[in-house]
Amino acid sequence: MVKIKLPDGSVREYARHVRPIDVAAEIGPGLAKATLAAVVDDTTVDSVTPLPSDGEHTLRLLTKKDPEALAIMRHSCAHVMARAVMRLYDGVQLAFGPTIENGFYYDFDLPHKLSEADFPAIEAEMAKIVKEDEPFERIDVPRGEAMAMCRELKQTLKVEHIETGLAEEQRLSFYRQGEFLDLCRGRHIPSAGAIGAFKLLSVAGAYWKGDSTRQQLQRLYATAFFSKQELEARLVHLEEAKRRDHRVLGKQLELFTINPLVGSGLILWLPKGAIIRGELEKFVREELLKRGYETVYTPNIGRVELYQISGHFPYYSDSQFKPIEMEEGERYLLKPMNCPHHIMIYKAKPRSYRDLPVRLAEFGTVYRYEQSGELNGMTRVRGFTQDDAHIFCTEEQVAGEFRSCIEMTRTVLQALGMNQYRVRLGFRDPNSDKYVGSAEAWDRAENAIVKVCEGLDLPGMSIERGDAAFYGPKVDFVVADCIGREWQLGTVQLDYNLPSAERFALEYIGSDNTPHRPVMIHRAPFGSMERFVGVLIEHFAGVFPLWLAPEQVRVLVVSQKFEDYARDLERKLLAAGLRATGDYRPEKIGAKIRDAQLQHIPYMLVVGGREAENGEVAVRDRIDGDLGAMKIDAAIERLLTEVREKKIRQVAAPTVAAAITDDGKANEY
């Protein structure tokens, strides 16, 4: 006897074996038809999986209205895609085919090189399979038998996976649909007919088991929805996201450019982009001043020996520009980090505990030879400027300093309306040898970070082992770009290693008149100016708040008769410190407004005969439209106030959610 409790509170009792689909059928044939899967006591199961035969259990039937059902259907769609590929091409080896945020993919090894030209054929074959509406049938077998089945199917990747990834499993499951049989954990929808609409999106290479020393597979990305409308909405969404891509907007709005002759991954800031960066730098400088930082400047190169001591040279030789070789063995490195230079400034004189904390800040430009395939607009580059600072403090000061660094980062992000970030604690992977320093020092640092962060209520906080810097654990502020790719912006890092005796042997004289070792904190609220501005362009979709807008106000003259008045107005705006231009072309006012709107100019001042007579301007707001006429001084004051307050009146709605990291292991095999 089993008691089944449904979400509405009703309880049903059964003496026989029942399946979720049977319960659904009892309630009504419509529900039975709509049921795609079920949740039994928090575990998702197929609609045909028998329920337990005794005890009390909760049951929730999943239909296409439930978000869980979408992922299950997509997973089934991945099988349909794999089946289509196997029908069309010979020698297909199946790897993993999990669902991901917004869709799914399947990895294959096959001799045919897949390209977008193949998509229509694959999609047509998939449509056929969906139309046939064959059931997905689960087959549970002991591992020995599973192994034999995979061998018989000549699916060597699956065989390997059973031997390695699934070494612990005693029983394994397959799903069969027609001639297609795949080792798979499930779950699946009852039959393919429930797949409403799907589309192949892209093909890309992916390493087997994510290991770059293993063979590369071909990965097909696709998505599916229950309805065609949802699919189309999704595709429109993707198009919108592309339009706000900072690489597209950067070109359109003349913010930055990259020239192959200068070198890839090297950003040329155009005048308008430079204004945005300059305003952001000014903003950070003000914050630094308030928080007791001192500004320093250091050169762009340093001797290799410096980085041998710091460890950067040996640890990252692959991702650095090669050293500059001078006579007699002198070698210089383009600096990959600012910290060694700042350390030498700390060491320039003896320090007393009374001097600490010493906070040295610099907009320091660094160069890293990133892999060519990694370069991406402004977000992944080979030369960039960090809003960097290094804090040298006593052990007792660490928690307080660390906390205030995190607070500064939050303040800065908040000021820009950037609330969609998550916080990642990058800790050491104890099984890796890429880290310097003792395990004790690491534990101490990681514990200190956890303690500080726990009290701060940081959004989406997660600890990620293996994500630490080689010298210490860190707290990263991570944001997603317009297509869901995540980028690390702000970072605060705790470092017991560079100050150590094995590295730079930093000291200060304590109150006991003996030398002590300071602790270092590395921090950069923006991270890099390049990446930050790149992300910011997408955050605002190119529509910047007044204080950041490269061109803040444009004078639009109704007719050239009033050009003198307009020119005078433009001069007044410039004198007030506003970034102003005038449009004196012999165009109609409508055309001038249209151009200014399309260029996202925050304010337009329209002047004609009426305004010239009264010493007024007709103010047009980019967002609210025509505000009517006002005196010149009043208009200027209004704009200056908005600048001073760094007011953010509009942030573009996010186009896509952050990608959920998915290595394919969690879902299915």
Next chain:
RNA sequence: GCUGCUGUAGCUCAGCUGGUAGAGCGCGUCCUUGGUAAGGACGAGGUCAAGGGUUCAAGUCCCUUCAGCAGCUCCA
């Protein structure tokens, strides 16, 4: 770095199975002098990414290099 795709005017793109390059926007000149999202006419502008090859003939086919895009791997 790896796999696949792409590279034509300042920008966005068209150019069929090889036969000496086209549109829209932008830009320039002229006409129009206007009142809150596109006035009109004319014109300039291209070593078809670079280099090599096949061919009577290459933007188009092949190879190499460079650059970009998507993803993977990496990321102090």
